[in-house]
Amino acid sequence: MRFMMIVKATTDSEAGVMPSQELIEAMQKYNEELVKAGVLLAADGLMSSSNGIRISYPEPGGKPKVVDGPFTETKEIIAGYTLIEVKSREEAIQWALRMPDPHGYGQGEIELRQVFEVEDLMADPETRAKEAALRQQVQEQKQA
Template sequence: MLFMLIVKASQNSESGNLPSDELIEAMTKYNEELVNAGVRIAAKGLHPSSNGIRLSFLKPGEKPMVTEGPFTETKELIAGFILIDVESREEAIEWAMRMPDPQGYGEGQIELRQVFEMQE
């Protein structure tokens, strides 16, 4: 079962503040544990939304409206993700619970979502 651990953006991540050395070390250790357990598929951080572009599909069949970042509502933004392949929802929750505060400032929030898998 594929799950995505979605790291929500914060004021710090949107400001481009880099994590502390301690947080980088903790996240490196966490990612190594995922790799060693054979469950990590991918893990990436994202640039702040000031480097982003949003496409809004307002009317069916018409071209989307293009908006350049930054986007002001940080609670709706994503700062990064980890994609894992586990045996159960419970195992995904266990891995999510082990992640260090991804923001390091007491602002961290992770959303755990199952990924649809296409049948072949």
Template sequence: MRFMMIVKATTDSEAGKLPSPELIEAMQKYNEELVKAGVLLAGDGLQPTKNSIRISYPEPNGKPTVVDGPFTETKELIAGYTLIEVSSREEAVEWAMRMPDPHGAGQGQIELRQVFEPEDLTDHPDLLEKEAALREELKDR
């Protein structure tokens, strides 16, 4: 089972305030634990939305619209993520609970979301085979 730990943005992260050296060290230690346990798949911090682009699909089959950041509703924004693969929801929660406060100032908030597996989306054998082939190709890179 794959889970994404989504680190919610704060006014500081949106302002481009970098984490303290102590927080970076704590996060590196946490990431080392994830690696040693064999559960870490990916993880990164994200730049503020002033450097981002939002693409929206306002109408079915319509042309997408492009809007440059920044975006104002901080509580809905993401500052980073960690992708893990674990054996249960409970294990995912345990790992999320061990993450240091991602903003170091008592403002941290993590949303834990399970990732769909291909089998969750379709039972069509050809589509599942194509998806497996694409994932193998990614491993070879």
């Protein structure tokens, strides 16, 4: 089971305030623990929404609308993520609880969400096979 720990933005992260060296070291230690346990798939921080672009589809079948950041709804903005693969929901929760306060100032908030697996989304065997082939190509490109 894959889970994404979504780190919510704060006014500081949106203002471009960089994490302290202490927080960086705490996050590195945490990520090392995830690696040693064999559960870490990816982990990254994101730049503030002032560097972002939002694409919406206001009308079914219509043209997409492109809006440059910054975006004002700080609580709805993502500042970073950690993607893990674990055996259970409970294990994912335990890993999320071990993450240091992501902003280091008592403002941190983490949302934990399970990632759909191909089998959850695609019932048709042919569609699944196409998806598996596509994912295999991605892996091969990473290794090349």
